[in-house]
Amino acid sequence: MFQANVFDQKVALVTGGGSGIGYAIAEQLLRAGARVFIAGRKEEKLKKAQESLSQLGQCAYQVCDIRDSEQIGQLVAFIKETAGRLDILVNNAGGQFPSLAEDMAEKGWNAVINNNLNGTWYMTQAMAKAFFIPQKQGTILNIIVNIYRGVPGMAHTGAARAGVDNLTKTLAVEWSKYNIRVNAVAPGIIQSSGLENYPPEMLDGLAETIPMKRLGTTDEVAWLCAFLVSPFAAYITGETMYVDGGQRLFGQQFQL
Numbered sequence: 001m002f003q004a005n006v007f008d009q010k011v012a013l014v015t016g017g018g019s020g021i022g023y024a025i026a027e028q029l030l031r032a033g034a035r036v037f038i039a040g041r042k043e044e045k046l047k048k049a050q051e052s053l054s055q056l057g058q059c060a061y062q063v064c065d066i067r068d069s070e071q072i073g074q075l076v077a078f079i080k081e082t083a084g085r086l087d088i089l090v091n092n093a094g095g096q097f098p099s100l101a102e103d104m105a106e107k108g109w110n111a112v113i114n115n116n117l118n119g120t121w122y123m124t125q126a127m128a129k130a131f132f133i134p135q136k137q138g139t140i141l142n143i144i145v146n147i148y149r150g151v152p153g154m155a156h157t158g159a160a161r162a163g164v165d166n167l168t169k170t171l172a173v174e175w176s177k178y179n180i181r182v183n184a185v186a187p188g189i190i191q192s193s194g195l196e197n198y199p200p201e202m203l204d205g206l207a208e209t210i211p212m213k214r215l216g217t218t219d220e221v222a223w224l225c226a227f228l229v230s231p232f233a234a235y236i237t238g239e240t241m242y243v244d245g246g247q248r249l250f251g252q253q254f255q256l
């Protein structure tokens, strides 16, 4: 998408970069010259991704659960030792499970809030304090979901992602003095490994609820992400951009 050297000398971290959308984002950043770290919980997945991404440039992985401050500290140390700096953080790791609100157990609610809101915050604060604030430079991109009309069928993730959406605006203001930009991307329904977590019958007919009558691709999300963390978006901060084929504006995804 971009000229090959847009991210030359830039170091990026993509959480959840071992699969799906995160992998596609890592790929775009590498293609445009960045050095990329990927992180996730499952080593086997990360190792396989790193092996193929390394064909495009410098890529390393580290096992890190974004909910675990100690593991985040180890990730900070690893990036410091091997690259010495960080310029771009993409908070892509996340997920949830479908459930009607009345059926959600406390443990399940907390698991989703912890993964998507708390984990994103722990990672953001750690990377900002270790790198972006002292460097007086950095860009943060949060991947959320389409929360435009609420998220019926997944109230926990709607609440967590709305928290991240608002955090994006707050940090964009607070950290502008450090020359840190903070934005978010809200994907609609994207044909990715993530959808394997949903029963196929739940996905049946979803394309019809989207004006463009198809699901998005991981590349279509990654192109927007690469733009937002690039110098071409230098004056954009505190923004949430939807990449959803118009889904947020149209159609009935949830049967009452």
Ligand SMILES: CCCCCCCCCCC/C=C/C(=O)SCCNC(=O)CCNC(=O)[C@H](O)C(C)(C)COP(=O)(O)OP(=O)(O)OC[C@H]1O[C@@H](n2cnc3c(N)ncnc32)[C@H](O)[C@@H]1OP(=O)(O)O
Pocket: 094, 095, 096, 097, 098, 099, 100, 105, 107, 108, 109, 111, 112, 115, 145, 152, 153, 154, 188, 189, 194, 195, 197, 198, 202, 203, 254
């Ligand atoms: C009803 C209509 C819905 C409409 C659906 C539209 C479908 C398309 C929309 C697509 C938009 C978004 C897509 C994506 O985001 S794709 C990415 C998806 N990827 C993932 O979700 C993977 C990551 N997910 C997880 O890691 C887990 O889901 C979780 C966030 C919960 C973290 O799990 P953790 O390891 O912390 O926790 P546990 O597995 O131990 O579970 C803790 C408790 O959570 C409850 N739980 C977990 N899974 C389920 C489930 N499938 N169903 C119900 N409850 C669940 C449960 O209380 C667990 O405790 P117990 O095991 O003790 O019972």
Ligand SMILES: NC(=O)C1=CN([C@@H]2O[C@H](COP(=O)(O)OP(=O)(O)OC[C@H]3O[C@@H](n4cnc5c(N)ncnc54)[C@H](OP(=O)(O)O)[C@@H]3O)[C@@H](O)[C@H]2O)C=CC1
Pocket: 015, 016, 017, 018, 019, 020, 021, 022, 039, 040, 041, 042, 043, 045, 046, 064, 065, 066, 067, 092, 093, 094, 095, 096, 115, 119, 143, 144, 145, 146, 186, 187, 188, 189, 190, 191, 192, 193, 194, 195
């Ligand atoms: N696909 C879709 O339709 C949509 C996806 N999204 C969001 O986009 C992001 C990427 O999803 P997608 O690529 O589709 O799905 P995937 O399930 O392939 O990606 C999720 C990634 O997050 C990582 N991850 C999850 N929890 C943690 C954790 N606690 N710590 C570290 N890593 C974690 C997983 O790695 P590991 O298993 O190794 O931990 C995995 O690589 C997610 O936040 C998802 O909710 C939003 C809207 C729509």
